[in-house]
Every structure is written in C-alpha cells, then in structure tokens.
Amino acid sequence: MxxxxxxxxxxxxxxxxxxxxxxxxxxxxxxxxxxxxxxxxxxxxxxxxxxxxxxxxxxxxxxxxxxxxxxxxxxxxxxxxxxxxxxxxxxxxxxxxxxxxxxxxxxxxxxxxxxxxxxxxxxxxxxxxxxxxxxxxxxxxxxxxxxxxxxxxxxxxxxxxxxxxxxxxxxxxxxxxxxxxxxxxxxxxxxxxxxxxxxxxxxxxxxxxxxxxxxHGMTPELFDWIEAPATFSAKLDLFDRVENAEALLFGAHRLLLQMTGWLCARQFAVERISLQLEHERGRVARVPTVIEIVLAEPTWRDEHLVRLLKERLAKQVLEAPVIGLCLAASQVQPMAPPSDSLFPEPGGSEQDQLRMLELLVARLGPDNVLQAAPQADYRPELANAWVPVHQQIHAAARAAQMPPNVLSLPRPTWLLIKPIALLMRNDRPFYGSPLKMTSTPERIEAGWWSESLTRDYFIAEGQDHAHYWVYRERLVGAGEDAAPRWFLHGLFG
Known part of the structure; x- marks a missing residue:
C-alpha cells in the first residue's frame, strides 16, 4: 500500500x-x-x-x-x-x-x-x-x-x-x-x-x-529522491555567541538527527564521531575545539549519542565563545544484522552493557573506568593489570596467553593488595579463629628474573566457615629450625 x-x-x-x-x-x-x-x-x-x-x-x-x-x-x-x-x-x-x-x-x-x-x-x-x-x-x-x-x-x-x-x-x-x-x-x-x-x-x-x-491517483507520480552523500559532515551556525558548553547540546542534537538519517539511508553504523566547536573567525580566529567520541559498539541511533555528548559537554571548558558547530562521522562500518537469538540476554544485551560503559567513560573519563586484563604471570599480585575499558582487544589477547592450568585452579574473588601476616597459635595460622587447611598445597615458584617468589598456597577454613586463600612462605637457604611464616592473600566469596 x-x-x-x-x-x-x-x-x-x-x-x-x-x-x-x-x-x-x-x-x-x-x-x-x-x-x-x-x-x-x-x-x-x-x-x-x-x-x-x-x-x-x-x-x-x-x-x-x-x-x-x-x-x-x-x-x-x-x-x-x-x-x-x-x-x-x-x-x-x-x-x-x-x-x-x-x-x-x-x-x-x-x-x-x-x-x-x-x-x-x-x-x-x-x-x-x-x-x-x-x-x-x-x-x-x-x-x-x-x-x-x-x-x-x-x-x-x-x-x-x-x-x-x-x-x-x-x-x-x-x-x-x-x-x-x-x-x-x-x-x-x-x-x-x-x-x-x-x-x-x-x-x-x-x-x-x-x-x-x-x-486523485489517476496518473503516476515521479520524484527526484533526496540521496544521502557518501560521507557525512554537517555544520550549524549559531545565532549568538555561546559561552556555556552545555547550551550547545540543542544544536548538537540537530546535527545528530541529520547524521542518524544519513546512517540509516547508507546502512551504516558509526564508531567514531567528532564535534568541532568553532570560535571567532578572521583576524581573531582561534583553532576549533574538537570533541571526539569513540564507541565500543557501533550505533546508528541518536539517543545514546545525545547522552554521551551531554556528559562530554558538561565537563568541557570553553576557552572562547562558540559561534558554530560541525559534526562529522569519522569512522563508520556496515550495519550489523539483528540478533537471531530467541530469548534476550539476562540483565540486558551486550549492546546495552557497552552503552552503559560508554556513558560512564563520558562522565568519569577514560582513565577512571577500568577493566581487568590478565597477564601471563604465575605470581598472583602480578597476574592482572587494570587498563581502560576501551582496550578490550588487548586485554583479551593477554588473557589468551595465560597458562591453561592456572585458569582451571580455584582463585579467590577478593585478592588483597598486600598480603597480611598471620599470627600462629598452637602451630596453626590464626585469623579471627584457627584456620584449618582444606586443600592440598599449590606451589608457586616464579619471578626469578625480577622478584623471586617461593610459596605454598592453601585454601583454609575458619570456625565461621569462611574460606581464605593463605600461603606459607618457603625460606630458601634457611635452617630446618626456622619457623614458617603464613600470610593471608585473598578471600573467597
């Protein structure tokens, strides 16, 4: 019809x-x-x-x-x-x-x-x-x-x-x-x-x-359809000099709506956009302020982009009044087909989670939203590094290098930044109550090239049935009468 x-x-x-x-x-x-x-x-x-x-x-x-x-x-x-x-x-x-x-x-x-x-x-x-x-x-x-x-x-x-x-x-x-x-x-x-x-x-x-x-529908109608250009770039001249960055959101939204139409017409999803805040021209010209937004998941809808721009503009300090805006789709890719799964993912789809992370990055800054990046190292305190969330590909590559036997061993959900030395009572380590060892020892000897570790790790249980990850430090070269030292390194959930 x-x-x-x-x-x-x-x-x-x-x-x-x-x-x-x-x-x-x-x-x-x-x-x-x-x-x-x-x-x-x-x-x-x-x-x-x-x-x-x-x-x-x-x-x-x-x-x-x-x-x-x-x-x-x-x-x-x-x-x-x-x-x-x-x-x-x-x-x-x-x-x-x-x-x-x-x-x-x-x-x-x-x-x-x-x-x-x-x-x-x-x-x-x-x-x-x-x-x-x-x-x-x-x-x-x-x-x-x-x-x-x-x-x-x-x-x-x-x-x-x-x-x-x-x-x-x-x-x-x-x-x-x-x-x-x-x-x-x-x-x-x-x-x-x-x-x-x-x-x-x-x-x-x-x-x-x-x-x-x-x-009245008695003759056919022919039209010249409006075609979307090969690339997108749109400008908007403001009607006054704007000195507050948050006041630019209305104009930026207008440009985002145009970009949304262009993306849908070209069947593209945008991965990176840049918004230029143009200042005075002529003899008092200033270099435009550029706000770039990199998306973890390509999108072609404007609602999420508006939220990201709102957060970025709220933190932007203008060095000079703004007289114009220019929005460009710096990086695009073909639209991904919709998911063919019958049931939705619990807790939201992967796209929803990525949009939440992008919003946190825009609000808190890229250096304040981190993710775990496992390292190929047997030493527990060095087996992980925290990197910005946008470095997900590099983190996955480091995780692939982890030895398979380490990935299968039980590890605590909370690893202490610095191990806590434990008291000894009746020849047993004490942490609120005497600890009973419930696992065979796991020996870790690594770091001979920088900081050598020689430890025997155990899963210990207290009288409150809480489980701890403790280790006994092996004193290399010490006499047989040397008392072993015990440390608490992590807590199981």
Missing part, C-alpha cells in the same frame, strides 16, 4: 533567520524590501505581509528585520530531509517548503501511522521547526492537505471527499486564474473537477489537469 506523509513548513523563513521569533518582541523577514513573514507580535503592531521596510519601522521602530536568503532556507529544508531518511529512503522535496515521504513500506517497522507521525513531529521539534503534517494515499494529495493545514486519510474515497472541499486556488497552476475561477463560481477543487476538461485545459494549461489527476 502506498501511503505518503506531507510536511509543510509555513514558518520556515522565521525559524531559519530568527529562531526565537515566538518570544521575540517583533521579528520580520524581508524579501526585496517587502515583508515576507512576520511574528505574531509584529502582526499585533500592525505589520502586514507585503509592507515595505519603512512602514514596518514606522509602526514598530524596535522590530528585528532579517533579509531572506533562499540558500539558507534550502539548507534548512535539506537538513530536515536528511533527518527523515531514518524512516524511509524515499524522501522528496516539493514546492513551497514542502517535503513528501513515502512511508508505505515503513508502517509495520515503526508501529503504524500514528506512531510514525508522532516520531516525525518529535524530530521536527528537536530540529527547531514546526510543520503541518498530512497523510494520504497519493503524494499530491498529501501535499494539498499539508498546504491546507494538515489532515490524515488512508482511503482513496475519503481523500477524494476531502480534496473536493479544498479551495481551488490551493493548486499553484490555478492561482494566476483565481479571478476567472471566482467569476464562474468555481471555489473548490470539487467544482474544478466538474468543469469540462478540454475547455479547462485550453484556458489554464495541461499542468493544472496533471496536478489534479495526480492528487
């Missing part, structure tokens, strides 16, 4: 050039010295569309005036389209700040049209834009509904009824003939459809009939 979402961004000029227009005193966007778009407060002061600059300043001398830039609006619309690629690769740009999305094949994946519409609206809010959203079985029908304020219909019969009630001037080819249509009493698209087609074509051209037929 073909189903389309239409997104019309009516406030695009205001949201591109003055993002705070809703709370501003009065914001006006000019095109060729005439008012193109205005905020509600400017309208309350008497400013109207089409008014000249001088008239605006006469009515509201403190109004903020912005010159329209079609290039910046196109960039903003392209940024929205890139973010929407995470839902479908079929995204097209239509007339008058409108995007069309073919979501027929994505409904089951995203939980239906209602859930998908909510997700699209949430993405638009995160990007800083508002839009009229529509849904229809045809692309031109979705375009017309979106231009008229939005609406949702999934059946062709229902779409035809709704289209028949729309104004005739809503179709761009009909606008030059608006006075003629009013003169003959043709006010809606339904009235237009009842007019003789040959006469309507001679009067208004074939383009009007083609658009009308496409809206």
């Amino acid at each position: 073909r189903l389309w979402i239409g997104l019309y961004l009516p406030q695009l000029p205001l949201e591109v050039f003055c993002p705070n227009w809703s709370s501003d005193s009065a914001s006006v966007v000019l095109e060729q010295e005439r008012v193109l778009a205005l905020s509600a407060l400017a309208g309350a002061a008497g400013v109207q569309a089409g008014m000249r600059r001088g008239g605006v300043l006469m009515l509201h001398p403190e109004a903020r005036l912005y010159e329209r830039s079609a290039e910046r609006e196109a960039e903003a619309l392209h940024a929205v389209a890139m973010a929407l690629l995470q839902y479908t690769p079929l995204v097209a740009q239509a007339e008058e700040s409108t995007l069309l999305i073919d979501i027929g094949a994505s409904l089951t994946l995203f939980g239906g049209i209602c859930a998908l519409s909510r997700a699209v609206r949430a993405n638009l809010r995160a990007l800083g834009f508002t839009a009229a959203l529509s849904c229809a079985p045809t692309a031109r029908g979705a375009w017309l509904l979106a231009r008229h304020g939005g609406g949702r219909t999934v059946k062709m019969a229902s779409l035809v009824r709704r289209l028949d009630r729309l104004p005739a001037a809503l179709l761009p080819p009909a606008r030059p003939f608006a006075a003629w249509f009013e003169g003959i009493g043709c006010f809606s698209l339904g009235d237009m459809r009842r007019l003789p087609r040959p006469g309507l074509q001679r009067r208004c051209g074939r383009g009007l009939l083609d658009m009308l037929d496409a809206a």
